[in-house]
Amino acid sequence: MAADTSTTASGGAAAPLIEIQGLTKRFAGFTAVDNVSFNVARGEVLGFLGPNGAGKSTTMRMLAGFMTPTAGTARICGHDVQTDSLAARRSMGFLPEGAPTYPEMTVLAFLRFTARIRGYSGSEMDDRVGHAIGLTTLGGVRLQPIETLSKGFKRRVGLAQALLHDPPVLVLDEPTDGLDPNQKHEVRTLIARMAPEKAIVISTHILEEVEAVCTRAIIIARGRVVADATPAELAGRDPAGGLDAVFRAITAQPARAA
């Protein structure tokens, strides 16, 4: 029942923990995600970049099993997110967009709730919750109702919930949004520290964050992958302007062509 960090159902240790093939999501009238394919291996931190509405959150929601793909498949630790959804969800920690939490609950009660759902109880649950609170430095507010916390603390509660069961796969939708520079630095340090053991996908608007923590960057625009390289390679395409200029050049192109 508890999250199993050694789950590698298909293949050996070298098999990618996240496998996405031809993932497509069509809504009435438009295609939000169009035939997206990529793998993420253990030790990789993938920065998922793109303008607003490019399909980042939709892709992450399909990975987390919240949205059903129109076509294509996604696997977490070898478990198909549609046909073996519960096993896939057990192997992953997910921070949804906006870090939603139950506002009337205290930080401790909320984390205990998610720990129980993840199959922990008794002293093991307390250890897990305590550890997650320590990692996200929430100790000082653990008995406060979440609605009384600042945006940065709320974000970290969402993060604590995703880390609690030490999952092999982390999918974090804008984990540093709303944090002050110190908190951003802490979260990046935390991600970098966990990186060797896990496959991590983070979406972000902040390009310096990609250069700081990501080993690889995928740029998505209008639902399609338009670049997949290391941050250094991407930045090297425009030595003068850096990653910022490259991002704007790549994501603006389809608009001009249309």
Next chain:
Amino acid sequence: MRNTLIVARRELGGYFATPVAVVFIVIFLALQGALTFNLGNFFARDQADLMPFFNFVPWVFLLLVPAITMRLWAEERRLGTIELLLTLPIAQWQAVVGKFLAAWAFCAIALALTFPFVITVNYLGSPDNGVIAAGYLGALLVAGAFLSVGAALSAATKNQVIAFVLAVSVCFVFAVASYPVVTDFLSRNAPELAEVARRLSVAERFQSFTRGVIALRDLIFFASFIGFWLFLNTVIVEHRKAD
């Protein structure tokens, strides 16, 4: 089952962490008291039973139960927590049943707090407490039936006002299905449906509980009624969760 109870426990805690619980319970008790003693002629009837009390229960629930259920799924959508809840490793039916059980337990608490009526009637006379117990069981089943309708409709719309109005309307139809206004109309126009309507009437089933009759077919009716709406709820959540 374990996950269902974890969800139910969190939900029930949520009622008492907000003013919802206090407001609901106070209004429920005030309404029941006023209706029983004034409209119901509790004293003037000079009979040691809780008929006047139980007669009003379905109508008070008709108004108040949709007020609980309207926020059940709409609130999760508004807060975005539906995305959190349904990406945790639980099956959707477990979330649906957990939410329903919490709301049902909450109604049971509200009903239990009407115990002063039982004490009063026992103090004034010697009622048949078996009949009263059957009446309470029936009232709890009516609450469960209305809750299951309201919860499913709450999953179908983002708008809490729409969820409330729809739930009151649909529950009303099941409450009055056995009343002459419906059955007379049906027997004139579609006689075969009149009997169906009578069998689907929540109020008519409840009547036999208040007379002290606990019939197996009534228990099966309520179980399948609630089961049907919870199933519908799960299907709606599955299809509309990401809308």
